[in-house]
Each structure stands twice: as C-alpha cells, then as structure tokens.
Amino acid sequence: MKTLKKFGILLFSTLLLASCATDKKKAIATIEARSGSDVSGxxxxIEKDGVVTMKAELSGLSEGNHAIHIHEIADCSAPDGKSAGGHWNPTDKNHGKWMQEPFHxxxxxxxxxxxxxxxxxxxxxxLWAVGGKDVNKNIVGHAIIIHEGPDDFSSQPSGAAGPRIGCGAxxxx
Structure with a gap:
C-alpha cells in the first residue's frame, strides 16, 4: 500500500510539473469601433515557452490594407481612439516594418x-510577453489600434496610417 501511495504522489507531481512547463499565458484585446467606423473583432x-503568438480577426473594415499597432495606454475611451496615446516604443527605436531594423x-x-x-x-x-516585469516586452496594459489606412513603414513616428478606427485594451x- 505504501508503494502504491508513493507511486501516486510521484505520478501526481510529474503531471503537475509537466503542466507547468507547457503553461500558456493569454491576453485579449476586444476591438471596438472608433471615429465613426464599424470595426469589431x-x-x-498567447505566450508559450517565451514566444508570443498574436492573431487578429477583424470585420467591418473597407477592402484594402489597414495598419495595426500596439499603442502605449490601455484606454480606448476617446471617440477617436487618441486616449490610447502613441505607438508603444519602449526601446526608443524609429518606426518601421515588422522585424526589419529599425522598428519598434x-x-x-x-x-x-x-x-x-x-x-x-x-x-x-x-520580443513580447503576456505579463511579467520586463516593461520592454509586457504587452498587457497597452492597446491595439486599427487605422483607416495602410502603414507606409517609414513616416515617423507612426507610419502615416490615418485616423484610428478601432481600439481595444x-x-x-
């Protein structure tokens, strides 16, 4: 009986440790319309093993390209989305194209x-984290902004993408 009890404790401990090793962290931004748009989504x-996967699924947009950025403040209270502040740029780099230096x-x-x-x-x-103490990586407490137009990847500091038509903390x- 003691052997069975020890085996049970060992099995439980192993399963607990295994579940912690594959533990996922999750954050969501629910996008609401701004600037008179119909955007939603x-x-x-999802962070797993130090890598964050982001997936945006949006509707109510006009056909074409629309810039999407992380902004400084998780505040979408302004009708034009400007309460979310500027682009989140904790490393103080120039605006640019995703994963092509320089970019923020x-x-x-x-x-x-x-x-x-x-x-x-x-x-x-x-480069991102869901929570944690590293302010250069933690996306929680910031906002997602959807812009009316495309990002030109060069205009400073924001890509000349036009009005903010969607916002989500x-x-x-």
Whole structure:
C-alpha cells in the first residue's frame, strides 16, 4: 500500500510539473469601433515557452490594407481612439516594418482586408510577453489600434496610417 501511495504522489507531481512547463499565458484585446467606423473583432495573444503568438480577426473594415499597432495606454475611451496615446516604443527605436531594423515593438504591420470586410493577421515573436516585469516586452496594459489606412513603414513616428478606427485594451485572461 505504501508503494502504491508513493507511486501516486510521484505520478501526481510529474503531471503537475509537466503542466507547468507547457503553461500558456493569454491576453485579449476586444476591438471596438472608433471615429465613426464599424470595426469589431479580437486580437489574441498567447505566450508559450517565451514566444508570443498574436492573431487578429477583424470585420467591418473597407477592402484594402489597414495598419495595426500596439499603442502605449490601455484606454480606448476617446471617440477617436487618441486616449490610447502613441505607438508603444519602449526601446526608443524609429518606426518601421515588422522585424526589419529599425522598428519598434509596437509595429505590427498591415492587416489585409477582403471584399467581405474581414481580415486576419498573425505574428510570432519573443520580443513580447503576456505579463511579467520586463516593461520592454509586457504587452498587457497597452492597446491595439486599427487605422483607416495602410502603414507606409517609414513616416515617423507612426507610419502615416490615418485616423484610428478601432481600439481595444490588451487585458490578461
């Protein structure tokens, strides 16, 4: 009986440690319309083993490219989305194209939207974290902004993407 009890404890401990090793952290931004648009959707961030995967699924957009960025403040209260502040740029780099130096960690790129008004974009990086103490990586407490136009990847500091038509605070789940 003692052997069976020890085996049970060992099995439980092993399973517990294994589940911690593959533990996922998750954050979501629910996108709400701003500046008179019809934009809606979600941007989901899942961190596993130090890598964050982001997936944005949006609707209510005009066909074409729309810039998507992480902004400084998780405040979408302003009708034009400006309460979210500027681009999140904790490393003080120039604005640019995703993963092409120079760029700041809030630069996500352009969401390609079809005739049906929907679009998705995915990114994967170890430059972000869902929570944690590293202010250069932690995306929680910032906002996702969807812009009316495309990011030109060169205009400073924001890519000349036009009005903010969607906003969502990034909240840990």
């Amino acid at each position: 979600t941007v989901t961030f 960690v809030g630069d996500i790129g352009n969401l390609v939207v079809g005739k049906d008004g929907t679009g998705t974009i995915e990114r994967e990086t170890n 990034i909240i840990r789940k």
